[in-house]
Amino acid sequence: MDQWEEEGKIDRAIWKKMGDMGFIGLNYPEVYGGLDLDFYYSMILCEELSQCFSGGFTITALVIQYMSAPYLLKYASEELKEKYLKGVIAGDLVSAVAITEPGAGSDVQKIQTTAIREGDHYIVNGSKTFITNGYYGDFLLLLLKPIRPKVVKVSVCS
Numbered sequence: 001m002d003q004w005e006e007e008g009k010i011d012r013a014i015w016k017k018m019g020d021m022g023f024i025g026l027n028y029p030e031v032y033g034g035l036d037l038d039f040y041y042s043m044i045l046c047e048e049l050s051q052c053f054s055g056g057f058t059i060t061a062l063v064i065q066y067m068s069a070p071y072l073l074k075y076a077s078e079e080l081k082e083k084y085l086k087g088v089i090a091g092d093l094v095s096a097v098a099i100t101e102p103g104a105g106s107d108v109q110k111i112q113t114t115a116i117r118e119g120d121h122y123i124v125n126g127s128k129t130f131i132t133n134g135y136y137g138d139f140l141l142l143l144l145k146p147i148r149p150k151v152v153k154v155s156v157c158s
Helices: 002-007 013-020 040-050 055-075 078-090
Strands: 095-098 114-118 121-125 139-142 145-147
Touching: 002 055, 013 055, 013 078, 040 055, 055 078, 055 095, 055 139
Parallel strands: 095 139, 114 145
Antiparallel strands: 114 121
């Protein structure tokens, strides 16, 4: 881990090892490769990770386990869960999380990044900083505010 701290990056092989050992999927449903264990096991994992004395590694592991994967579990379609959540739990994919903004910090109520649907895609406007795993993530979870086009309701009276 000293080498990881010195280089400023974590060896990707550790995620596969943690996935193989079941550490990434402790509280996730078995259908996605998790162990479906009580949250108490997560507390033990957090305590043990803190003993490695590498803040960079510990926070990265916890962001994957408790920020990105829960978003996927709660909000993603089954297609996205199959494609990404299973890969994260297995340790085959590393997720990156983009929440923090220059003017809002990590206060999700104050974020300014927006997305508006235009046809079959979105136009995203805004800035993010301190993207955990942004350097080597396989995919990115981006927190933003959707802008819904205004719907004009027309009534006809005769």
